[in-house]
């Protein structure tokens with residue numbers, strides 16, 4: 154998707170005009186927020202869990218190179234082959250090489266955000282292999298030729314009518330039905346056949362445990378287990394940051410991951426994969442490959458502040474709680490990772506010069522930081538990236554590209570006004586006296602199309618304080 | 627492949643070099659993983675497990691060592707199961723008796739193992755032969771999946787043992803091995819699982835700690851909580867999408 158010129162403002166405009174999308178999203182996000190809240194009903198315990206998990210993730214990152222080597226060594230001992238990819242292109246080629254050298258044509262896929270990041274499907278299709286998405290949500294959007302709009306519920310922007318039409322149109326001999334149970338049954342039937350025939354399965358990894366060389370996968374549907382158990386070959390894709398040191402660190406992370414993501418105490422399946430089929434065993438893949446993808450992560454790690462981005466466990470709850478995401482949906486962000494996490498991760502991966510106004514997709518309301526299970530200070534990182542995008546000395550990839558004369562002038566004026574109390578007072582007074590008469594044309598007019606313009610208070614705070622006789626010192 | 631390997635070796639070294647440059651970070655040490663201390667009594671563990679499993683639409687039956695096969699017969703009859711996949715020589719503590727046999731071989735001991743264990747496979751077979759009680763056919767996972775696959779996809783239900791269960795999570799611990807391959811609990815539409823009451827732990831952390839998981843993991847371990855499900859269409863919860871449509875748990879006390 155990053156190949157099309159990215160115009161965030163245009164995307165936002167289109168998304169806001171789409172009433173259906175806004176309705177679907179609002180309902181879904183409210184449900185997910187409620188479910189999470191019901192589950193985490195003990196604030197003290199939640200806080201303890203978040204503290205623990207945040208510390209586990211920080212520790213894992215601090216020890217990252219050592220843990221990766223240990224993971225590699227233990228996987229190797231268990232018979233899992235480890236591959237390292239510095240770039241998306243390398244990652245794609247590794248996967249293609251494995252498939253081609255074994256003459257594999259039929260591939261099923263479980264949900265994996267890293268594979269989205271790699272645009273793996275597009276790459277494999279160009280090379281004559283069409284992997285079939287098997288997670289129900291991913292299957293739906295693959296039929297529609299779209300991209301996920303949410304990292305946990307990828308087809309959340311589609312309602313059952315749209316899905317009914319898709320199934321009816323694309324799956325042979327499928328009558329039109331809007332019944333969710335029936336739609337599920339159709340998908341089950343179609344996909345079972347593909348699981349049966351698949352020669353290779355591709356999956357993501359939710360976390361990997363260095364001390365035992367174990368890959369952990371979380372899911373509800375069972376398609377992930379199918380992809381990783383039935384075919385002869387299993388290829389797991391993982392960002393290098395997803396490793397933890399010990400097995401005992403898994404339970405708190407799991408509890409927060411499933412609880413934050415869907416409000417579930419536990420997903421249906423928690424799958425620990427430690428080796429391919431051993432002699433004597435009757436099933437399981439005979440080969441397991443782990444592809445470790447960097448794609449800019451090791452550079453992010455070099456920054457003392459921004460490295461916290463990599464603590465993320467991809468629970469998606471910051472999306473659900475974000476007033477911006479809830480209104481514009483995932484596609485408007487234009488890249489694989491939407492919502493607050495996308496706002497901080499995408500510019501660092503792609504470069505702020507490419508993602509342009511993406512870091513502006515936040516009202517800095519702090520809702521994301523309050524719910525993030527691993528306590529990533531998302532708003533601070535957004536502010537930092539915004540600054541970097543305007544400053545040529547910034548460290549984020551592509552820094553300094555976002556400087557505009559107009560904007561620098563406005564901010565300079567703002568800084569001046571706030572450093573001189575007299576000027577500030579004058580400005581505020583002018584605002585309260587004349588603010589409501591501002592003409593709604595030009596940029597301000599556009600701004601008001603989808604928002605109501607706030608009416609400045611009749612009196613400034615200072616004026617009121619003086620009237621009430623409040624001592625201002 | 628050789629060329630490919632060199633490329634990933636170069637990438638590996640570069641990624642690690644990059645990461646090593648960034649080792650300036652301070653981090654707080656994680657707090658002790660919690661709740662190991664708050665162990666519940668056995669009865670409380672079992673009722674919490676039952677309650678949590680039922681919340682995710684699993685069917686739970688409480689039984690004992692002599693009567694559980696009756697429960698099984700009842701299940702296969704009421705669900706019209708015509709083919710039941712089972713493992714002929716697995717017991718609830720099959721692993722213990724397995725170890726015992728090995729020890730016996732090595733030490734040439736003649737001691738017989740006194741095992742109060744439930745011999746799942748043997749008990750099922752005995753009942754099936756003796757009582758002629760049901761028409762349900764017993765099927766074994768006889769060969770490797772490449773050969774057995776067509777049969778596996780025709781099976782109505784499978785019964786497996788478990789390594790234990792976790793009360794707080796409402797989850798069973800499946801520990802597939804040569805006798806009970808991984809796909810038994812995944813492909814058939816109904817999965818019946820036997821849990822020995824004494825193996826039910828309070829928390830996930832406790833299960834990992836007591837089972838000494840960190841000392842070595844088998845090829846595959848799966849925690850299972852309920853039948854397969856999805857909420858991908860308008861967040862409407864529906865059961866039985868790719869994995870089993872029903873999970874029936876018999877707790878043997």
Ligand code: SF4
Nearest residue numbers: 465466468469471525
């Ligand atoms: S940033 Fe935090 S809340 Fe957002 S997806 Fe990552 S872990 Fe979840």
